[in-house]
Amino acid sequence: MSDTRCGLVAIVGRPNVGKSTLMNHLIGQKVSITSRKPQTTRHRIHGILSRNDYQIVFADTPGIHAGQERALNRAMNDAALSALNDVDVICFMVDGIKWTEGDEHVLKLLQRAGDTPVLLLVNKVDNLEDKQVLLPHLQDLAGRFSFAEIIPVSALRGHNLEALEKALAERLPEGEFWFDDEQLTDRSLRFMAAEIVREKVVRQLGQEVPHQITVEIDLWEDGPKVTDIAATILVERRGQKKILIGDQGARIKQIGTQARQDIERLIERKVMLNLWVKIKAGWSDDERALRSLGYDQHK
Template sequence: MTESPKTSRCGLVAIVGRPNVGKSTLMNHLIGQKVSITSRKPQTTRHRIHGILSRDHYQMVFADTPGIHTGQERALNRAMNEAAISALSGVDVICMMVDALKWTPADEHVLSLLPQKPEAPVLLIINKVDNLDDKSQLLPHIQALSERYPFDAVVPVSALREKNLEELEQALVERLPEGDFWYDEDQLTDRSLRFMAAEIIREKVVRQLGQEVPHQVSVEVELWEDGPRLTEISAAILVERRGQKKILIGDKGARIKQIGTQAREDIEHLIERKVMLNLWVKIKEGWSDDARALRSLGYDEPR
């Protein structure tokens, strides 16, 4: 007797939370590929990025969002918040992510944005539980948060260590609607290779510079040319002040060279061919608080 085929499921899963709780790390580890850039610096993710996980009978389209934050009034921060908050509507599952036993005013703000009468199931994901010295504190914490909002389920995980991710994936599958796949099974993201390359370069900048240069750094790919043997990419790193440019270039160009080497290796892994990467630094004063400049960099494109 032949088995009947499993029903196909497909849906959009939004991952929201305050900055630096591990949203991008979670999505990358669920998919098994690096789709969203990561660092230990808050607000590394700036755009709403879709990562695609395809199995035999289901496809999850994750919306990795910028961390929702308060108290910053630059146009860039407003655009990041709008990208994150917009992910709360028109999705099939919402995942609110928190950092172990920590609960901050920023977490409270995210909780206040969740729909009071949710049409889609809302899961609470408690990340970094591997860092807890006393695991007995977890159950009272889960109970306290469950009393504050009607979460459909609470799933403790360690995104970085890949602990309990199979259980989380199963919890998500059970809540996906029936339907055909939206994307080809080998597609990992809805973003272009140019976008991904720019994000890789920005990741290396953020990781290299620490707190020396604030987050008013962006990357614009100005040339992408596929030749017979390699791909030539030219990209501009935008900063707002001359002092930032000097820090980014480094002594005799050492820092920008190191950023370029690291980025080139990751881009070659992404596109699976040799890359010649040319980087330079441009000063564009006030770009992070200029709505027109942000539009040109793709910060408010319709999703």
């Protein structure tokens, strides 16, 4: 009989409800990129929270959505749905007192989860002006599904996350830790660096360039004092490239500066970051291109 517990927890929900922010706050460090744009997370990313007697391995997933018109959308949905297989606990996150068709779609998928406990996380409760509307909303949600527990939280401000962690730890199976105590994610530093660059692009461009951009790390060399990194940002059209570079290269320079600072914090050493922008038409609707770029449900 083990005196430790360890298990896998999937965080699911429709796009842009705060899943990545929640995981980052629970772990205490950014391992999944965030922005105000929906569907910022594209891959299933594991974050690792280790305490003295338990280890929670979180699977932060892309937002589940009904539309699967493009290959990229299908790959993102596959990544999210595959996270429900063989997990010990599911966290279903919703946005405050909103209930949308997207939430209903996710809830129907959760009915396939069998005996896996589902915790309903009602996020952004700190934004409610009238707190009296919360209790009736929670009662309504309780009638929709046999949730193991309903926990109001604020992922951004860290409200009630201790209660959430306790509820998760209690439901973990007994077993040895899967990862070293110091490890925060199972993703490589190259993957994390590419995601940091993509986050800065998404945040910088707002609505100007859609989600048809991705980032590849072409070079990673650790010198005596500086790590040299070269990355290519792929777009689908010439107009997107022009917007991304900006007037006299001002925008791409700003993206590079912000990304370099975050990567330096991640790897704790100086970084020389070179960014290139290339056009790869139709990559987001090309199954082979997606696989070559790492959009694989098993990744």
